[in-house]
Amino acid sequence: MFDVETYFHSVRLDEERCKGCTNCIKRCPTEAIRVRKGKARIIDERCIDCGECIRVCPYHAKKAITDPCDIISLYKYKVVIPAPSIYGQFKNAASRNHILTALKAIGFDEVYEVARAAEIVTNATKELISASASIKPYISSACPAVVRLIQVRFPSLIDNIIKLESPMEVAARIVKKRIEAELNIPQEDIGVFFISPCAAKATSVKAPYETDKSFVDGVISIKDIFLKVLNGLGRVKRPEELEQAGLDGIRWANSGGESLALGTDKFLAVDGIHNVITILEEIENDRIEDVDFIEALACTGGCLGGPLTVENVYVAKTRLKKFIDQARDKDFSKHGQGGDDALMWTGNVEYKPVMKLDKDFTKAMKKLEILETINKDLPGLDCGACGAPSCRALAEDIVRGSAIETDCIFKLREKVRELAVQMMELETKMPPVLDCERKKGK
Amino acid sequence: MSDGIIRLKFDILPNDMSAAGEASSGVKKVLNQLGVEPQKIKKAAIAMYEAEINAVIHGGGGIAEVVIDKEYIEVKIRDEGPGIADIELAMQEGYSTASDEIREMGFGAGMGLPNMKRYSDKLVIESEVGKGTTVTIVVNL
Ligand SMILES: Nc1ncnc2c1ncn2[C@@H]1O[C@H](COP(=O)(O)OP(=O)(O)O)[C@@H](O)[C@H]1O
Ligand code: SF4
Ligand SMILES: [Mg+2]
Numbered sequence: 001m002f003d004v005e006t007y008f009h010s011v012r013l014d015e016e017r018c019k020g021c022t023n024c025i026k027r028c029p030t031e032a033i034r035v036r037k038g039k040a041r042i043i044d045e046r047c048i049d050c051g052e053c054i055r056v057c058p059y060h061a062k063k064a065i066t067d068p069c070d071i072i073s074l075y076k077y078k079v080v081i082p083a084p085s086i087y088g089q090f091k092n093a094a095s096r097n098h099i100l101t102a103l104k105a106i107g108f109d110e111v112y113e114v115a116r117a118a119e120i121v122t123n124a125t126k127e128l129i130s131a132s133a134s135i136k137p138y139i140s141s142a143c144p145a146v147v148r149l150i151q152v153r154f155p156s157l158i159d160n161i162i163k164l165e166s167p168m169e170v171a172a173r174i175v176k177k178r179i180e181a182e183l184n185i186p187q188e189d190i191g192v193f194f195i196s197p198c199a200a201k202a203t204s205v206k207a208p209y210e211t212d213k214s215f216v217d218g219v220i221s222i223k224d225i226f227l228k229v230l231n232g233l234g235r236v237k238r239p240e241e242l243e244q245a246g247l248d249g250i251r252w253a254n255s256g257g258e259s260l261a262l263g264t265d266k267f268l269a270v271d272g273i274h275n276v277i278t279i280l281e282e283i284e285n286d287r288i289e290d291v292d293f294i295e296a297l298a299c300t301g302g303c304l305g306g307p308l309t310v311e312n313v314y315v316a317k318t319r320l321k322k323f324i325d326q327a328r329d330k331d332f333s334k335h336g337q338g339g340d341d342a343l344m345w346t347g348n349v350e351y352k353p354v355m356k357l358d359k360d361f362t363k364a365m366k367k368l369e370i371l372e373t374i375n376k377d378l379p380g381l382d383c384g385a386c387g388a389p390s391c392r393a394l395a396e397d398i399v400r401g402s403a404i405e406t407d408c409i410f411k412l413r414e415k416v417r418e419l420a421v422q423m424m425e426l427e428t429k430m431p432p433v434l435d436c437e438r439k440k441g442k
Numbered sequence: 443m444s445d446g447i448i449r450l451k452f453d454i455l456p457n458d459m460s461a462a463g464e465a466s467s468g469v470k471k472v473l474n475q476l477g478v479e480p481q482k483i484k485k486a487a488i489a490m491y492e493a494e495i496n497a498v499i500h501g502g503g504g505i506a507e508v509v510i511d512k513e514y515i516e517v518k519i520r521d522e523g524p525g526i527a528d529i530e531l532a533m534q535e536g537y538s539t540a541s542d543e544i545r546e547m548g549f550g551a552g553m554g555l556p557n558m559k560r561y562s563d564k565l566v567i568e569s570e571v572g573k574g575t576t577v578t579i580v581v582n583l
Contacts, residue, residue: 155480281467284484285491286557287548356477362446362512364476369448371475396475 008207009047010065010199011054013040017061022384024053024062029273030152030354034397035387045354048148049200050273050298051307064199064308065206067218069225072107075191075217077179080108081171082195084115084245084253085303086222087323088316090233096250096323097239102232103195104242106225110175111242114194115249117171122248122261124164124343129262129292137268137283137291138162142258145200145298146276147209147349154280155351160294163345165210167252168194168201170343172215193218195225197306200298210345221308247327253320255302259295266292272300357399371399379410448472448510454494454519456503459547465506466491473515478583486515486581489561492554493519493577499544500524501575514563514582522574529567533559 020038025031032046033053040053040061054062072078080103093099096113104111121142129138139160141147150157165173172192180187194216196202202219204210251257255271268291270279276296282288299305304320305313357371358364375395386407388394397403406412450472452465466487473483490506497504501521509516526532533555540550559565564580 153474156484158480281463284470284487285463285466286488289548351480353474353477355471355474357475359477361477365446365448365510365512368472368475368510369446372448372450 007044008203009042009044009049010202010206011042011047011049011051012063012065013042014061014063015039017059019059019061021058022387022389023056023058025384025387025389027052027056028389029149029277031389031393033389034402035384045352046152048145048152048298049198049203050145050149051199052273052298054199054307064202064221066196066199066202066221066224066308067193069106069220069228071218071220072191072193076189077110077183077185077191078108079110079112079175079179079190079192080104080106080195081112081114081117081168081175081192081216083168083197083201083222083303084113084118084250084257085197085306085309085316086195086229087250088253088304088320089222089226089309089311090230091319093233095239095326096243097241098233098236099229100242101236101239102229103225104240105232105235106228108193110179112171112175113243113245113249114167114171115245115252117174118167118249118252118258119245119261120170120174121164121167121343122258125162125293126262128162128164129264135160137288137294139283139294139296140258141210142166142252142295143200143297143299143303144204144209145198145273146296148200148203149273149276149298150280151349151352152354153277154284155353156284157280158349158351160283161349163210163348165343165345166204167249168204169208169210169215176215191217193220195220195222197222197303197309198299199307208347209349210347212347222306223308223310226310243327243330245327246330247324250320250323250327253303254317255297256295257302259293262293264292266290267295268293269295269297271297271302271305273298357396367399371395374398374405378408381410383409385409446512448508450508450510452506452508454497454504454506454521456498459498459549462495462498463491465494469508469515469517472510476510482581482583485561486517486579489558489565489579489581490517490519492558493517493579495549496554496577497521497523497575499540499549504574510583512583514580517579518576519579520574520576525571525573525575526567526569527571529569533567 018039020035024040025033030046030048032043034041100111141162176187176190179185179190196219205214205216205219208214248261256269259267259269270276301313304316357367375392378391380391382390386394388397455461470487497519501523504521507518535556536552538550538552544550562579563582566578569575
């Protein structure tokens with residue numbers, strides 16, 4: 001039903017570094033990781049690229065597939081579009097212009113703030129919310145990990161997702177079209193590179209759900225480009241005037257920022273993937289009232305807490321605050337180029353029934369019945385020694401045929417004990433030729 | 443044992459709002475594994491959740507017994523609480539005897555039973571004052 005392409009995801013395992021501990025399997029919100037033969041394995045179709053495992057791995061054995069910095073040399077005209085979270089990373093930057101100038105100096109011809117595109121998305125979101133009262137609450141699609149979570153775990157909420165392009169996508173499209181028109185450069189010669197705080201964004205470029213093909217040509221992680229920008233910052237004497245976004249746009253880096261920009265009180269902002277799950281459960285249970293808009297971000301603190309950022313999220317927040325205040329003083333106007341294209345998705349997200357035990361309902365029932373029986377018989381300690389996140393998950397793996405009962409160390413011990421008893425019994429039995437008791441005719 | 447019918451049982455703890463919802467959440471997970479249509483899962487989950495909450499706040503806790511067959515899911519939520527004197531009255535939208543404390547926590551809007559009716563394909567309420575209440579919800583799959 002699904003081909004390999006459908007299951008592209010960016011989070012990967014570094015075999016060398018993995019010690020086979022159970023930290024990641026326990027934290028994964030979709031139970032997508034198992035430890036097998038001493039190494040963690042990611043079940044591709046379940047991974048939503050939230051980056052939780054990257055964060056919790058004490059051995060840094062989880063990484064994200066992003067592009068190396070030198071990918072930019074493949075294109076004639078190079079444009080960098082940094083995520084707003086980049087502004088929280090640098091200690092001594094006097095202004096956003098300083099950061100953007102240093103970033104551009106790495107080898108780009110142009111820079112365009114994704115924060116600016118975020119303001120365009122904000123305007124479109126406002127229109128959407130005021131136009132339709134039939135869907136309540138709307139759920140932001142800003143975080144691709146949350147969209148993918150909804151796809152695999154909360155299918156009944158797919159209709160609530162705001163099907164507007166992400167600021168990254170809008171930014172890439174605007175710059176590409178403008179450069180093509182103004183500078184007469186063919187689109188294939190223009191390389192647009194997103195500077196990303198996370199794996200999820202990398203996936204939405206490589207395997208987008210909102211459109212056929214992304215306008216972004218490469219995704220470079222904040223981590224990978226950080227030192228280059230930092231070194232350049234010291235050399236920026238007179239920064240170029242590159243800022244275009246107002247405070248509404250740059251606040252998107254923070255949890256709650258997208259909501260504040262909408263100018264409504266009827267919002268709920270939640271961050272951290274496990275908190276997001278709690279809130280999505282509440283929405284499914286019809287428990288969220290008087291809320292028009294849900295902002296849900298996989299990372300604690302929002303994108304500033306992204307797994308591929310450098311600075312601690314709380315420190316980054318303080319840094320960002322300075323730039324928010326500067327933007328407030330400057331009072332950027334809300335107009336600007338390129339807001340007129342329709343932002344609605346051309347593609348769509350579908351329910352991914354990856355938890356299903358079998359395509360056939362009757363067979364799925366049978367498997368579930370066995371699963372429950374096995375589960376009842378397991379110790380219920382969720383110790384993780386079997387490599388599955390919980391006893392129930394092991395029962396599920398057994399039913400799916402990817403594990404056996406004695407993978408549970410307690411079950412194994414039981415079996416060994418049974419064997420030992422049998423051996424002891426056998427040991428007392430003498431061969432007939434030596435057995436005196438029997439000779440006596442007993 | 444093996445009759446192709448799935449039976450699940452959950453304890454519903456009294457006075458613990460933080461644990462309330464665990465049973466319906468567990469059932470949701472199971473229905474997901476069976477590949478039941480999302481909208482049907484939602485119906486069953488909401489109806490069950492409301493009944494579960496009622497057992498916590500009105501019934502002093504109880505048990506949930508779930509039967510899943512090919513054609514339907516049946517959820518029976520049983521408590522040994524005070525019972526409902528006038529079921530017809532209790533079924534009215536907005537009717538609630540919940541305390542102010544419960545209301546402050548965002549419950550007690552009097553919409554639980556009406557929602558159960560709306561989201562289930564069959565709803566049976568059996569109650570005896572002083573003995574307890576059993577709510578049976580059926581959602582066709
Ligand atoms: N399990 C129960 N035990 C006792 N009383 C109940 C039970 N379920 C419902 N009731 C009564 O019915 C009323 C209406 O229930 P419901 O529609 O769920 O509204 P709410 O729970 O918000 O009060 C409750 O306030 C309560 O008086
Ligand atoms: S919260 Fe932001 S940084 Fe984290 S996964 Fe979502 S989009 Fe990426
Ligand atoms: Mg109720």
